[in-house]
Amino acid sequence: MPIINFGIMADFSVTVIDDRPVFADKAKKAGAHKVLCQDFKSALEEIEIDGNTYFVIVTRGHRYDRICLETIIQKPKAYVGMIGSKVRVSKVKNELLEKRVDPKKIKEIYTPIGLNIKAETPVEIAIAIMGEIILVKNERKIGSGYSKGIINELINRPPGKKGLVLATIVSREGSAPREVGTKMLVYPDGRMMGTIGGGCAESDVMRKALNLFTKKNTNGEMVQVDMTGLEAEEDAWFVAASWKCF
Template identity: 50%
Template sequence: MEFIKALLNTDKSKENIIITIVSGGNINSKIILSDNEIIYSNNDKINWEPIIQAIPKNKKSQLISLNDEKIYIEFLRKANNVVICGAGHISIPIIKMCKLLDLPVTVIDDRITFTDNAVRAGADNVICEAFEKALDRIEGDNGTYFIIVTRGHRYDQICLQKIIEKENAYIGMIGSRSRVRKVLDYIEEQGISREKLNKVYTPIGLSIGAETPAEIAVAIMAQVIEVKNKERGSGNYSEDILNAIMNENTRDIPKAQVTIVSRRGSAPREVGTKMIVLKDGTMIGTIGGGCVEANLRLAAFQSIENNKCQLIQADMTGSEAEDDGMVCGGIVEIYVEPLL
């Protein structure tokens, strides 16, 4: 588990990339690259420099081919999470959509009746406190999406002033163009650079003619999804996956990691999605369910038994996928590696 230990010790403030050879004679050779410096390698005989030079500029996790080998480039990020400032009528459908999208969501409001509504809607974390104090407790990182929708816009400026200096993946603030301009101008006068302020998505949401709270929530979440999928690599080791690997109850159980390394079409999970299969049959995480996942479970057992990695192509366009009720019709490549 030296790789996992090195992964856990990476400096999260740096750009961290995992490079894994997933086919050919050097299969499962891998490095961790942190700000272009190799901090872990399980095969020092390989000249990694040509592979490093081939890292995609778009910073999205993906499978590349080089010298007859397939190589998975995985850009690491912290897990995505959404922070909503305000627990009013727009926030409730946003919370529900976050749950559908497997996005952990924190809601802040200083009114207990409204925070109770957020709890009932399914928010993972609810803070009933003054916005300024609550935001002092939230650090923000490159996976945090801030949504500012306070009542009557009364606290939007306070929230933005607190959030703008935090690391983030997205900041969106509701309001008319004229009002937003006044807020941004005021904050600039307080010493915040216009360059930072220009990165705020405002008026918030995609322009779809939204009118009702639910429609506005759809527009906001559509924009969050657009930003998430456009600007971030999708590689990620979730807390559940790391616990399955390192937890004392499962650490010594032979297991395999299953990772989607490429996707064509509308497959149900994105590149970088991971699942752990234990030798006893337990599965942690999912790569989409159905017959494909069942077949990969068998492949994982085989990898555990033989201590060999596999690169498998799964076709979700056929009748088996239809029988499972999948509306997706994509083709994915999946890398199965034993973790013994």
């Protein structure tokens, strides 16, 4: 299963869903970090999904494609691509439209999946798919990193209200869970909007952000969170990773 191998090589955490035990076992042997051998709908409802999740739909039939897309398309994600012929893809999209799925969300589906490198073999197809995913990932990294919620909060915040602290990941090493540029707002009362990874590291950044309110420091400060030591054993998201926020 080349797509699994390339995903692991590209430092992604790879989850495979297949309702056929034989193929689920092959995915395990290929090295997938997590394999769910159950129906697609329940599995997709079970796994954790966020704006940094990349979906590759390569099921055995358009009915299963539609089942997957009906669940995925309503959730936050970075990418969803679907393999299939023009006829198969068109049929799935039409069925989604009949179910009153927002056409804008349907347009977010990458199809035909993968970069156009004239791929023919399974390995070449996997390279094309991973190339497209990496392109999407790195283009997002180059972007400002502001979510719609954060933008709206900054634009619409009434004059005279207490300030906010904007935490931004400015560098990243190892397998830290969020990309450079990811942002999180911290309010004076301790509330947060967005996430820079969760867990102990995010809590540490939040505490230091609250200190900025106390010190009335408008210049900000650099915070390095190093999770390469023993603390990482308690928080798997930050194993062998260190990152900084400003």
